[in-house]
Amino acid sequence: MTLRISVIGTGYLGATHAAAMAEFGFEVLGLDIDPDKIAMLTAGRVPMYEPGLSELLLKHVAGHEGSTGRLRFTTSAREAAEFGDVHFICVNTPQRKGEFAADMSYVDTALDELAPHLTRPALVVGKSTVPVGSAARLAERLAALAPVGEGAELAWNPEFLREGFAVRDTLRPDRIVVGAHSERAERLLRDVYAEPIAAGVPFMVTDYATAELVKAAANSFLATKISFINAMAEVCEAAGADVTQLSKALAYDERIGGKFLNSGLGFGGGCLPKDIRAFMARAGELGADQALTFLREVDSINMRRRSRMVELAREQCGGGFLGRRVAVLGAAFKPNSDDIRDSPALNVAAQIQLQGAQVTVYDPKAVDNARKMFPSLAYAHSALEAAEGAHVVLHLTEWSEFRELDPAVLGAVVAERRLLDGRNVLDAEAWRAAGWTYRALGRPS
DSSP states (O other): OOOEEEEEOOSHHHHHHHHHHHHTTOEEEEEOSOHHHHHHHHTTOOSSOOTTHHHHHHHHBTTSTTOOOOEEEESOHHHHHHHOSEEEEOOOOOBOTTSSSBOOHHHHHHHHHHGGGOOSOEEEEEOSOOOTTHHHHHHHHHHHHSTTGGGEEEEEOOOOOOTTSHHHHHHSOSOEEEEOSSHHHHHHHHHHTHHHHHTTOOEEEEOHHHHHHHHHHHHHHHHHHHHHHHHHHHHHHHHTOOHHHHHHHHHTSTTTOSTTOOOSSOOOSSSHHHHHHHHHHHHHHTTOGGGGTHHHHHHHHHHHHHHHHHHHHHHHTTSOOTTOEEEEEOOSSSSSOOOOTTOHHHHHHHHHHHTTOEEEEEOTTTHHHHHHHOTTSEEOSSHHHHHTTOSEEEEOSOOHHHHTOOHHHHHTTOSSOEEEETTSOSOHHHHHHTTOEEEETTSOO
16 A cells, blocks of 8 residues: 655645655645735745745645645644644744743644544654654654554654755655654554665654754754854954864864855754754753753854844944945855744844944845844845945855856945955955955955
């Protein structure tokens, strides 16, 4: 019998996972409580920008000419329970308001809505990022709520998606980690991921707690590496050294490598900041808080980058922002995404505006989302429009479009040729040759 799959939660993670499961050849039903989102997905439209996802959806969503028809969507938990053999929970775990800990209410609600309708054996698979120990608690709750009792099993299969590469990371992940307590659960998930396993993707089976910790540990390591090179940027500024050359030299060491070693404005988004804070909170609950105290400094270094960029912008504006026009290139927290959650670029833009500047923001994909969150900022339809009359231009999200800007063309529309490269990726010599004052975090002026 061919497995049928339900995906609970159709946001960034869930929509991508549902489309990928259809690509693997499964009949898939996506479940969400938001009828507008379901209507949009049913129409073959994606509620977020993610390269390749729109095309993958249209390839499989039922009712569209030429589609396989393997992917449908619903708002009914009963329908999803009756439909699926394997149910993936892909809902958010945001930071709890006023605390570092993760808000598990969406995961708990998803399980509570699904479980009472499970009348035959089924596997429920968590993909959300959760505090260690959550799976064991949820497994007990699942067995208690499901009419089929222990026939409803739980497994944990953390996601490792990178925004901008989510489709590729789902279809061909670098590893598949499964926390499972039975041979049946392992067998079912080997069937689900048969295609990537056949292509050589490592499949690792662990206990619940280890599977949960893999994602928390991975994000903490990446955040630490980013903040390390940004701490070195602070030292470089004090010593008159160049952090980009330092980073390049470090990258030649095979033990270190060059990935995530580019200094700049720091990390943001809906994962790294809240995940490292939730990890610290959970370690404290377990009595192991001292093991992760270094993550507090990782977080602190990251936030200091934003304050330092505001300081540099103020310096370039002659010591104050009143009466100054500032152009901000970038709103998304990273390129190839329209995600503005905890965006360093928008955080800097908002701080500068609060201090009196007229700030105009441009981003290739994230302007609409940014306008909803920060309606008081001005927005432009192009980099040239944003820079018109600006006393300083801030490059804060490293879209390839910004790397390709012509310094002379941009220089013709600004009030003063002053550029702050918050991502350390623009060609400093080319901009200086065009008459710009070029500054960047961690580099000599």
